[in-house]
Amino acid sequence: MVIDSHQHFWKYNPVTHxxxxxxxxxxRRDFTPTDLQPILETNGIDGCIAVQADQTESETEYLLDCAKEHHFxxxxxGWVDLMAPNVxxxxxxxxxHESLKGIRHIVQSEPNDFMLRSEFQSGIAKLSQFGLTYDILIYPQQLDAAIALVQKNPDQQFVLDHIAKPSISKGMDKAWKSKIxxxxxxxxxxxxxxxxxTETEEFRWNVDDFKVFLDVVTQAFGVDRLMYGSDWPVCLVAASYKEVLSIIKNYFSDEELASIMGLNACKFYHLEQSGG
Structure with a gap:
């Protein structure tokens, strides 16, 4: 089963978005499952993981409803307030809901030490009893806190989103590389x-810009802990779905792609490994 491990749906609101x-x-418009489904089919993708973009339980409900209505x-x-007393x-x-696989908080908008706060740590510690993963969304300056978070919770499954958003157009940053x-x-x-x-200046890029960054994450994680994600529809400000996919397909071998574009996501998010 070929999986896009990271995309979003939303009903556009100028305040919440x-x-x-x-x-x-x-x-700046609505993006729904009916918009994405033909794109996935055209590009040979069997299914996807819908990731929160708004920090409300109502969005979590919305995404779960989408999953209930659309098999792909x-x-x-989703999002839950991990620091709430009733978390x-x-x-x-x-x-x-069987389709809920993990939780995410938009930490990139928080102070650099946010993930080290005791209330947040307490919430993270409760995820594993429900079989839930945690997506880490951060900027490079928050990598130290991410390292500490993952070290403190060895029994919790984590995934780093967007390779921690390095500034692609500026070239390799030694601190980012070391922390990855x-x-x-x-x-x-x-x-x-x-x-x-979308981490390129003025959203201008060529495929060679990404090679050194892909080299680093592949060496660090190996092909068995990498997952392809389109970040649709956010990616559309800089590239088409096909262009984003081609970056990954042109870098990895067919054998590696079998893991990165399916097997790893199925293992991490506990998906049934069947087509369709």
Missing amino acids: GWIDDSMAKI IKGVV EARLAYFAQ KALGELENLYCKVSGMV
Whole structure:
């Protein structure tokens, strides 16, 4: 089964989606499962993981409803307030939905030490009892906290989104490289090769720009802990779905792609490995 491990749906609202600035005007509209399904079919993708973009339980409900109505949505990474006093009850409520596979918080918008706060750590510690993973969404300056978070929770399954958003157009950053290597040594952490095209200046790029970054994450995590993600529709400000996919297909061998574009996501998110 071929899986896109990272994409979004939303009903556009200028308040809740205020992060979509003028440079991203082309995605200031609704994006629904009926928009994505033909794109996946055209590109030979069997299914996807829908990831939260708004930090509300109502969005988690919306994504779970989408998964219920559309079989190609194989799993949902939703949002729950991990620092709330009733976090365990809320996790239990949402975990009743078989399609809920993980939780994410938009940490990139938080202070650099956010993931080290005791309330957040307490919430993270409750995920494993419900079989839930955690997606780490950060900027490079938050990598130290990410390393500490993963080290402190060896029994929790984590995945790093968008290779931690390095500045692609500026070339290789030695600090990013070193910290990615440190993260790769932690076996309870996977990494999504996703979100790279939008980390370029003015969304201008060529395929060679990504090679050195793919070299680093592949060496750090190995092909058995990497997952392809399109980051659709956010990617559309910089590239078509096919162009994003081609970056990955042109870099990895067919044998490696079998893991990166399917087997690893199925293992990490506990998906049934069947086509369709």
